[in-house]
Amino acid sequence: MKILDTTLRDGSYAVNFSFTSEFTGLMCKKLENAGFEYIEIGHGVGFNASNRGYGKAIQTDEEYMIAAENNLKKAKYGMFCIPGIARLEDIDLASKHNIGFIRIGTDVTRVEESKQFIKKAKDYGITVAANYMKSYAVSPEKFSKLVQISEKFGADIVYIVDSAGGMFPEDIKKYYNSIRKISDIQIGFHGHDNLGLSISNSLAAIDIGIEFVDSSLQGLGRSSGNACTEILLLALKKKGFQIPIDYQKILDLGYDDIQKFVPEKGKSPLDIISGFANFHSSYMPDILAVSEKFKINPIELIIEYTKIDQINMNKKNLEIIAFQLKTNDNMITKYKNYQYIGNEQNGKR
């Protein structure tokens, strides 16, 4: 079982994509030194996101690649890749800079779009994970059938992705078992902490035999954040797992270098409701804008919208639902202090 560190990638949302090359290189070096073998870096939305209007990162993709390449000796670095935002030529560039793994992210309903990307990366000999964003939106049975598609395309790993942080440990086990019934492909789990379950979901995944789990230092990540690396490591150690990562170095790294970037104290009601309702935070700006326009409670809007769609955002439908909710003047500015960075799930690709 491997822990994949995604502090620099998923955590980049929390800092509005402002990690520098220098910081990326330094963190890669320290993470490798502590024992990590898989380190994800770059723009949160992945290849080419800066050029496509999904938030401009402070460095180009290539600058991030060079920073990681120049600072790692043994560990593999990887980047995210959403077909349609990323282009096939981004994989050429990444290969030139000795990328170790690429994670191809598609909505769980759009797995077919990964075909050329997986093929190209595999032609270069790069390790490929197929990350099924919003995995919870299909049943475990349907999920396992999709896995066979990615396997046919050549993926090395498929990821159960709890984008909204609303899955339970028993769900993870169901998806895992459903896949294992029909495939031996390596399986990963990427969790979020909206319902406070990122650690227990990760532990459940590991207990049942999953090959990869993602975590980030201090839990830094989008929305409610990811499973906290420091806690995951020490929980595993307490359970008797032998993980060749130095927990003291990791505690220091999280405390000294990452804690300052944690954006909020306490729990955001919007994050909690997103976990409850399987709502992807990428659409939060739409929710807040429409709530303001109709003077309604965004909490209610999230709950009602996800009853009809947990995958896409249709603004016309959103407004129809908003129009039917009762107005509440107090709610309009209530959540304005929360920043939701990243809206890549929107838009045509």
Place this chain on the structure above:
Amino acid sequence: MKILDTTLRDGSYAVNFSFTSEFTGLMCKKLENAGFEYIEIGHGVGFNASNRGYGKAIQTDEEYMIAAENNLKKAKYGMFCIPGIARLEDIDLASKHNIGFIRIGTDVTRVEESKQFIKKAKDYGITVAANYMKSYAVSPEKFSKLVQISEKFGADIVYIVDSAGGMFPEDIKKYYNSIRKISDIQIGFHGHDNLGLSISNSLAAIDIGIEFVDSSLQGLGRSSGNACTEILLLALKKKGFQIPIDYQKILDLGYDDIQKFVPEKGKSPLDIISGFANFHSSYMPDILAVSEKFKINPIELIIEYTKIDQINMNKKNLEIIAFQLKTNDNMITKYKNYQYIGNEQNGKR
């Protein structure tokens, strides 16, 4: 199953016991209005703690009692009571002010000390919970035998108390099952979030049939905090439980009135290690003082000390262990920004 709100009591550590009567009354009213039936208030350490040097609260015990009494119509309010810090006459006073429940906290190894306190409270007809602090320090089998003692004394409820936040869902089930084999007494669970498991531990407890779980708004509480009420409620709702508490009111209450008191962003390495090592945060000031004196890493000191004792603090033993650890100048001031309020586990009673 009942959720007992402990925001005002366990959360009082996070504000150095500064909740006012006015705030206590207002919160009681709002919690009752949202549907809570059990609301714990007062000094974090319980009756008489202000007079015994465990941190002076901004109000007297009686002022807290009056605030709750005057603002509740149906819900029961309760307070904490550690025999030796609390006196028997504190129960007389509480009864005069119509307290609904008292939680008698003793170390799991000192259950006998609760006898007169339970008896007195029961003579007044007050609901009594016996809270076994540091429950993890004895085996489930031993624990269930202790439960019979509290039952004989007259307790209505016994609590599994994960003081260090280091228990796993499977542990909660073991303790619960061990008790249920020999007793029908009502069982409660009080968790902390040091290993990020407070929600999953609470859900595991509820799944198996526990009668009470504690939570606090925004997770406000000692050390890493408690299970977050808002998240617990919505996780239960998602799992299909019918809990007669208004989640929208609770989300608002946590966000509007409590979030501002959350003391820290991110995760404290000291909290994480406490969960890992079953270390009670009450002794953290000793750890930090001795670490400074010997110029050693408090993380290592916690790990080594808990190998010999997870219940008490023996400063002589602590220094003997400290002397054997390697010095590290960087560590001395590293964790100085963390405040550990409450040291009631120390001292003779």
